[in-house]
Amino acid sequence: MATAWRFLDTGCNDAAFNMAVDEALLLSHEAGQSPPTLRAYTWSSPTLSLGYAQSVAKEVDVAACRQHGVTLVRRPTGGRAVLHDQEATYSVVIPLRLTAREVSITEHYHRIGLALAAALRHAGLAVRLERPSVLTTAPRTASPACFAAMSRYELSATGRKLVGSAQKRGRRSLLQHGSIPLSMDRQRLFACLRVPADRRAQLLREAYVSMVAVNEIALAPLDAAALHRALRQGFVDCLTDGGELIAGELSPAERRLAEELQHTKYGTDAWNLLNPAAWRQRQTACLTE
Amino acid sequence: MEFPQDLRYSSEHTWARLEGNRVTVGITDFAQEELGEVLFLELPQVGHSVTAGQSFGVVESVKAVSDLFAPVDGTVVEVNARLDDEPELVNREPYREGWMIVVKASNPEAWQALMNADDYQATIT
Numbered sequence: 240m241a242t243a244w245r246f247l248d249t250g251c252n253d254a255a256f257n258m259a260v261d262e263a264l265l266l267s268h269e270a271g272q273s274p275p276t277l278r279a280y281t282w283s284s285p286t287l288s289l290g291y292a293q294s295v296a297k298e299v300d301v302a303a304c305r306q307h308g309v310t311l312v313r314r315p316t317g318g319r320a321v322l323h324d325q326e327a328t329y330s331v332v333i334p335l336r337l338t339a340r341e342v343s344i345t346e347h348y349h350r351i352g353l354a355l356a357a358a359l360r361h362a363g364l365a366v367r368l369e370r371p372s373v374l375t376t377a378p379r380t381a382s383p384a385c386f387a388a389m390s391r392y393e394l395s396a397t398g399r400k401l402v403g404s405a406q407k408r409g410r411r412s413l414l415q416h417g418s419i420p421l422s423m424d425r426q427r428l429f430a431c432l433r434v435p436a437d438r439r440a441q442l443l444r445e446a447y448v449s450m451v452a453v454n455e456i457a458l459a460p461l462d463a464a465a466l467h468r469a470l471r472q473g474f475v476d477c478l479t480d481g482g483e484l485i486a487g488e489l490s491p492a493e494r495r496l497a498e499e500l501q502h503t504k505y506g507t508d509a510w511n512l513l514n515p516a517a518w519r520q521r522q523t524a525c526l527t528e
Numbered sequence: 529m530e531f532p533q534d535l536r537y538s539s540e541h542t543w544a545r546l547e548g549n550r551v552t553v554g555i556t557d558f559a560q561e562e563l564g565e566v567l568f569l570e571l572p573q574v575g576h577s578v579t580a581g582q583s584f585g586v587v588e589s590v591k592a593v594s595d596l597f598a599p600v601d602g603t604v605v606e607v608n609a610r611l612d613d614e615p616e617l618v619n620r621e622p623y624r625e626g627w628m629i630v631v632k633a634s635n636p637e638a639w640q641a642l643m644n645a646d647d648y649q650a651t652i653t
Contacts, residue, residue, distance in 0.1 A: 291586070291593045292568035317567075317593040341652075344562055344591045391591060406592040410540060410581070515586065516570055 244479045245487040246471050247278040254286040254312035257328070259500035262315050263493050264332045265407060265414040273493065277474050277484060278330045279467035282323045285424075286310045287431050290318040290405070295512050297433065304431045313511045314416075316405035321418050322428040327453075327466035329355075330416035331474070335408060344406065345371060345392070350478060351415055352392035355402055358473025359394065359419075362466055364457060366396045399451035419466055423452040530557045531649045532623055536642035539651065540581075540597035543623060546639045551600050554627045555587070555618060558652050563589035566618040569611045571596075571628055576604045578631055580638065585628070587618070596628065600638050606630035 249260055257280055267273035287299065287309050295301065295311070298320065304311055309322070331351060335341060342350070352368045359366045371391055394402040404417030425446040434442055454460050475484050489497065504510050509518040535543045541559035545552040560566065568588040578584045578598035585596040608627050611617060618626040633639065643651070 290588070292570075292588045315593065317588040344564075348591075408592055408594040410583075410595065410597060 242275060242480075242482045244474070244482050244484045245274045245276045246484045247276050247487055247489065248467060249278060249280045249489065251281045251283050253283050254288065254310045254323075255501045255505035256497065257282065257286075258288070258312055258314060258505040259497045260489070260493075261330045261332075261414055261416055262407075262500050262504075263489075263497035264330070265315070265409060265412055266496060267490075267493050268332045268334075268412040269409045273332070273490070275333045275479075275482075276331065276487075277470065278332075279463075279470060280328050280330070281326065281463050282328070284308065284310055285322065285324040285427070286312055287428075288321050288323060289313045289511075290320070291316060291407075291515065293319060294514070300431055300433050301512070307427050307430060309427065309431050311511050312505055313515075314405065316407045316414065316416060318403070318405040320428070320432060321403055322424065322431070323418060324424065325421040325463075327419045327421065327463040327470070328416065329419070329467075329470050330414060331478075332412060332414050333478075335411055335413050344408070347406065347413060347415065348392040348404070351404070352394065354474045354477035355394055355404075355417070355470070356473070357476045358466070358470040359396075359401070361472045362453075362457075362461055362469035363459075364396055364401075364453065366394050366401060369393055369395050396451055396456050399449055401451055401453070420452040421454050421461065421463065421466075423450060423455070425450065529561065530623060531645040533645045535623065536599070536639055536644060537648035538581075538597060538599040538642055540599075542597060542599050544599040544639055544642055546633075546636060549633050549636045550605065551602065551631045551633045551636070551639060552627050553584075553599060553629050553631060554622055555596065556648070557622050560619045560622045560626070562591075563587065563594065563619075564591045565589055566615045569615055569618070569628065571607050571611065572604050574604050574607060578602055578604060578629075598631070599642055600631060600633045601635060602631035602633040604629050605632045 264276055287304060356366050356368045393400060402417050402419050404415055407414045429443050471484055509521045535545050537543050541556045543554055543556050566587055566589050570586040572584050580598055580601050583595040584598045587594050587596055607629050
């Protein structure tokens with residue numbers, strides 16, 4: 240009998256809570272305490288999320304973020320900067336293995352990509368699931384912005400990247416989350432990033448060519464709720480192997496874990512503005528005091 | 529793809545080389561190929577305790593962030609500092625220059641219980 244999945248809509252929250260819930264779901268699934276879950280969420284204020292190892296000092300203009308009313312948060316997943324504002328965000332937590340077989344990283348992106356493509360087509364969008372551009376090495380002139388790079392079976396529309404996703408893998412569980420922008424403020428995104436002055440105009444021009452948002456191409460405007468409904472349908476079609484996608488809530492244990500992560504990790508300057516190693520050292524120092 | 533015969537392997541795709549009571553640890557050729565270009569490693573400090581089957585660090589590649597899992601219990605006595613500036617060594621030389629940590633094993637006999645090269649290879653093919 241196929242496993243029942245959970246559909247979780249945690250609504251509109253701040254950056255720290257959003258990232259904390261994603262990590263809490265991954266940890267709970269690792270511990271065998273949560274079912275495979277598709278989560279839908281949105282952001283209460285504009286947020287620049289950074290990849291796990293991305294350097295704030297080198298790549299982010301913190302003063303400009305403040306000036307533009309943009310919150311900073313570091314993701315548990317890798318990749319580059321994403322500006323979250325008007326968008327439908329998804330996350331999925333699933334087993335690394337299907338039956339006895341371990342599924343490769345690329346295959347997971349492919350499987351989830353098929354579900355995302357089905358979802359966006361349900362929403363009336365003409366999308367394409369791009370094969371990875373053999374991107375096994377990082378391009379030398381990489382933009383600090385995520386959406387400027389196409390890889391990992393990502394989704395495009397009108398030849399431009401529509402959905403950016405990233406993975407964190409544990410011992411038996413996988414978290415993949417991604418951003419489906421409804422609109423895109425490219426000017427604000429690049430205002431918040433440290434890019435060489437002589438490259439800023441070019442990167443911004445490229446951003447109009449390489450990145451697209453839903454309501455720049457949809458025949459009629461869509462909102463996050465419509466996309467989240469479509470995501471649920473797409474995942475049932477493609478990913479749950481016949482299992483149901485049952486609407487649920489965070490369990491009390493998941494909520495407690497998420498709140499702890501929100502306060503001790505994703506809400507801290509050590510995690511967001513410094514780096515994971517500095518955050519861990521401070522955690523260790525706190526425990527030994 | 530390489531599976532050196534003198535090493536032992538874990539189901540989390542780390543390898544272990546035993547020398548006395550010291551165990552050198554890294555990720556396998558299969559793992560580095562899966563990950564693609566390694567961009568960043570977060571490794572523990574010397575003196576840190578590791579527990580078999582639990583995370584001792586993190587690797588970020590072009591494709592994903594992944595926890596690194598210790599194959600044995602013990603205390604970290606050496607960390608490969610070259611990986612700070614040359615994380616690509618993990619891809620180029622996963623069993624040699626790309627080693628990650630050396631652990632003083634609290635129970636060196638546990639190394640024997642890990643998979644040999646043939647058994648590990650069977651799990652991934």
